[in-house]
Amino acid sequence: MTSALLYAFAGVALCGIGLFGFLRLQHLLRKLMAFNLIGSGVFLIMVGLAQRNGQPDPVPQALVLTGIVVAIAATALAVVLIRRYYHLSGQTTLAEPAAKSFRPKARSVNREGAPE
């Protein structure tokens, strides 16, 4: 049970919890948190598995760094979208709203096409 395997198993556990949370939770922000949990779990596994006969292997380190950058960008985009969505429809979950609470502006046939 080298320390590397320990980290890998911790990573896997994190991924499991994150995935469970991602699927079960309805609130969008909670979903986002669960996503970040899975992300860090994956990065932990990558670091954990990367021990090559003793010395640290530079390649996975670089990859994990890139992965973290991408994860942050994605989370930022998600937060912006959720905020805008809440601002427009007052909904915090992805469920189809039964009644349209916010009446959109009057229907107008404009240049850029029907009000999709």
Next chain:
Amino acid sequence: MTLWLMAGLLFTPLAWAVLTLLLDFSKGRVVTWLGILVQVLVSLGLWAAVASDGGFLYLLGGWQAPLGIELRVDGLAVTFVLLTALVAAACGWHASIYLDPGKPWHRYFWPLFWFLWAGLNAVWLGGDLFNLYVGLELISLAAVGLVALGGQADALRAAIRYLMAALLGSLAYLLGVALIYGQFGTLSLAGVTELINSGDVQSGLTFPLILMLLGLALKTALFPMHGWLPPAHGIAKSPVSALLSALVVKASFYIAARLWLDLGGDLGGYALAQLIGVLGSLAVIWGSWLAFRQAKLKQVVAYSSVAQIGYLFLLFPLTWGVTDAISQQAQQGITLQVVSHALAKAAMFLAAGNLIMSVGSNRVDALAGVSRFLPFSLFSFGLAGVSLMGLPPTGGFAAKWLLLQASLASGQWWWLGVLLAGGLLSAAYVFRVYRASFIEATDTDQFYHPSRSLEVIPMILALMSLGLGLVAEPVLSVMSLPFEGASQ
């Protein structure tokens, strides 16, 4: 010469993305036209180069693997690059006229458009697994941005659902890459295949492959996991949904196909291949059935994408455990299917956009009488529909013919049923739209006439998809050119 081509291919999109970020929509449009011209010429040049002297391996900036980015430029990749160039050019041109420059949000359309294009090129040419991940992420984020652009609440909901699905898929893929790297110590696809061939593979390696395929299937919206695609593609603006359906969905499939062709032979099992095939067939049946029942025109076309994607996944069973000739035939069939579907679906979405803009409502039965008012767009919608149905002389038919032959030769006759039934079901929902448009309606005065060039673009795409059937032979001969050093 190839240096300039490669530079042009990868860096122009990024440069243009940054440039258009600084300009507003109308000035950005002019810059984009120039950029599109350059991209198309470069893609054509690359295609010609590969066609004349075969594929090659290109190390970006001269850095050696494993740290440097290694680009694999073979026939398949170049065909997809050219396809992207054509479809993106058409969608860009259409968007520049279709989108209303006044809207504040549309200012950010061009940067996202160019980021998407760069991501696509990165995926086509990507040689190692991690770079493919980065390309994939770039595409997803750009696509989500495009879907959410300037939309109302339901567009945002679709964007968020799309984002969640995409991120989940990428993470699963990343996990798979991590496990593969843990096992083999290298990330380049070519390297992994050499190690497998040298025979020291241990058991238990199918799990990473399954994980990666699962992630990619989620991003390609294969049958059980297709929930996010119809709202996203249906609600986005027409040029955006054309780009999404034609290209973005194909990127993740392209990676899955690459993995399967290189690793699937040894790691994947017969059961896995058949399972994916069955999922594909269910996608064809279920997608077509739902497309037939949709009330809105763009939803019909979106669900049709779900159905047509089902065909692509027939590649897995048809190339597993079969002779090289049959696998080659299946690959040719699937490539033709991808190319013709991309062209036809783009044409269909753009034409649908025109129809909706002129009729003023996006319901199918509001199309009555449009055949007299807007015959050109309707005709291109029809031609694209013919290609989706796989009726001669379109590219779709050539693809269906090759798949028929491959499944017959490989003895898996049950795929024949799927192919033929799929054709008939797609005929069902395409002819439902024809029916609606042929109904004679007298009150066509309040229709709005879109500008002439808006109607020409879908017609060009539809004709290319039609003509693909006739020129299938040269396209396929270039597609199957391997790049040196690869154990094809």
Next chain:
Amino acid sequence: MTLSVLMPVFALMTSLLASVVLFALPEKGHRLRTIINLAAAILKIALVGVMIWGVAQGREYEAAFTMVPGVEFVLRADALSMLFAGLSALLWLLTTIYAVGYLEDSPNRSRFFGFFSLCVASTMGIALAGNLFTFFLFYEMLTLSTYPLVVHRGTTKALRAGRNYIIYTLTGGAVLLFAIAWLHGLVGDLRFQEGGYFSDIDPSMQGPLTIIFVLMIVGLGVKAALVPFHGWLPQAMVAPAPVSALLHAVAVVKAGAFGIIRVVFEIYGLEAAKDMGLLAGLSVVAAFTIIYGSTRALYQVDLKRRLAFSTVSQVSYIVLGLCLFGPVGVAGGLVHLVHQGIMKITLFFCAGNYAETLGVHRIDELDGAGKRMPGTSVAFTLGAFGMIGAPPLAGFITKWTMGSGALAVGMDWVVAVLVISSLLNAAYFLPILHRLWFAEQCEPWPHERRWGRLETSAWLLWPPLITAALMLVAGLIANLPFSPLSWAELIVAREVAL
């Protein structure tokens, strides 16, 4: 690119280009549209005429290129293709003239004529196809280009007829594609070769080949309106008269029959088909269709539906002729391809005239029409007697040749079928003739239109008269070298001789 390669491509291109130009024409450009239509039709007849002359001299016209790896797109003009190509080229000119007059002031004419010439392009393609793959390509193009014509009027009835038409033909197409793909998998790409391929195949291949044959007959039978698959034809009569005249009496229906001829003659070969017992089954289906079609026609009240059921029964003559595998009988079946085309198009033209000029659609409204429209009624009478098989018209030549062919090979029951069918034809045509000539007109015409001196517009009157004259001539001069009968015998001589 010698001339021999270009000729079939030119023949095909005339109507393809015409259709593209016609689509682009603005709706108001009537004169230009008529000129283009007529020019394309005349050019096509000229090209086909040259090819017929060339083929008679034994020259070969062929254009081929590989379309999909392993399969090639072949256009080849041989004796059999010239029979069908000549028929459709000639009748297209007449139907175009008729259509110009018929659609005088109706909407969507550029769409109509665009698809109309597209249909004829696919019919020409079917005639000139050199292998099964190309044949299937144009076979499906024909389906697609005929759908908009069937639903041209846009009424709910037309759309329902269109829906049925599509369901039948596309399913048939899928079955045919399955059979062709399977055959291609078994024996590779097969060009149409006179005498067929499977005269001496080992018994192991016999099983799959029989199944493939049945599937092909089912696929082609849909268009040839063999009994279980004929449902779409009577409903498609809701289309405008020129469509039901050229397409549902000549182009579409003959495409199916022509396909069956190609499969039996030039893929399987007559002897092989007979040895494998395929022709026996086919002849029973054809005979049943002949009788069934005629009996159903008896009970139809609408004129065009009665003609449609008569087409269902008449096309199966061609298929029955094939199953007589003797040279004389087969020549009879082949020549009926031409004769039935000419006769049936005359009847549909006249039906269209009655509908367009007098607003008459039902048979019991036809009383006294002979007095009001003598020209059309004479053409209708000739057509009707031709269908009954009364000499000296073309129908008699077919029945006589098929009858003697049947007796020569000892299939006597075929003569009985011919006789019963002629009686049934008489039973449903002669009452119409009685109403035309001998019944008094009791109530006024539903909505009559006047054209001055002529009984109807010249565009509508001349085509039926010309086709009626053609039918009379085809019957009278059956023995001359370039008559349809001697051309059919030339084909059979080349087929059976090998």
Next chain:
Amino acid sequence: MFASNLLLLLVIILPLASLLLALRPDWQQAYRYCLPLLPLPALLAGLTLGPDASLELPGLLLGGRWGLDELRQVFLVLTATLWLVAGVFAVGYLKVHYLRRFCVFWALTLAGNLGLVMAQDIASFYSFFALMTFAGYGLVVHEGTGEANHAGRVYLTMAVVGEMAILSGLLMAAQQAGSGLLADLPAAVAEADRRWLIMLLLLSGFGVKAGLPLLHFWLPLAHPVAPTPASAVLSGAMIKAGLLGWLVTLPFGEVSLPGWGNALVILGAVGSLGGAVLGVRQRRPKTVLAYSSISQMGLMTLMVGAALANTEYAGPLFAVMALYVLHHGLAKGSLFLSTAMALPAGRGGQWLLWLLIALPGLSLAGLPFTSGAASKLAMKELLKPGNFEFAMAPYLPMLMSAGAVATMLLVWRFLWVQRAAASVGSNPAFMCLGWGLATAGSLVLFWWLPWPGAVPNKAWLATMVHEAWSLFWPILAATVIAALAWRSVKQR
């Protein structure tokens, strides 16, 4: 040689060309007047061209060949004369109601009738036969009354069924013979393995036209409704087409078929006697004449049966039949035309008219010095019981005399009913001319027309006197029976 070809061609082309006259309504009067001219070339051909004239038309249908021979020449002369006479009569008779349509169908039927007499190949024979049948329908339903339509429907159904039988018979025979010419059919039918089927088809097919019993139903319906000239032609010439059909297709002179001969003789007998029995009970003059035609055709069927039974008598019997056909055609034609004649005012004129009407009837019954006597003697000469050995042979003479009595009875019945129906008035000139020509033709012209060569040419006057009693007693017997019947009717 070229002239005869042109004449033969003209026989058919002239009636068909006359259709052009129907194109414009104001030409219909001219069309009416040229009706009698149409059969002229046929009459000319019949009289001038020898029996070996023939015209080869390779292009026509499946290789056409028209021509005349011994038998066809007589038929041609009869048909031409009868159509000429009826044409003249029609000029006077026709009213303007649907005149153009009548002329068209008249010309077509004439073309069909003449064509089938001259056709020597199967395809043209069958074509002209069908043309005559279908065009005949036009004449039958010309009046347009309910009864006419009913008669037309029965006529057409039976005719079409008959034609289909002929078509199948001809198909089988032609396939057996392997050639398109009629001349080769008898030999082929003789040794065909399914000879009985071919003969049954041909007999029944042509039998419909010739009015065999059980196939005759259309005849008594069609004649009264058709306009008088049409029914004259229908009964005089068109029925004979059925007989001609038998003579050119059945295997006479190839193989003797006593069985078939016997059956035909029985049919003939039933026809002649049954026709008479039914005929006497009819009310309308034309129906009586129709039954008289059936009965006369019965006699001819008798001769056909005899010819079939014994080969070496086939030749002479052909000639006698031709003679009988000529006699019956002319006589029946004039009788039919007389039904439309109105009686002149003066009693002397009436008596003369009645005499002229009665004479052709009496000639039918075989009055000495008339055409009937000549044909009956020639028939009696050949139908001696000794010559044949089929079952009915001994009864032949008895049947012939019974036939004569029956005919005479029918003539009396006709005269009685005609007297009841006749009206007094003036007749248009052309009608008188037409009827006069017909009666003269039957009584006088008969002797000058070219007889078939094989008729035993002995001095007719001498034999007339010698056989006077054997010819006269049937007439006497019939007159006595008629008188008794007339008196019994008077008492009731």
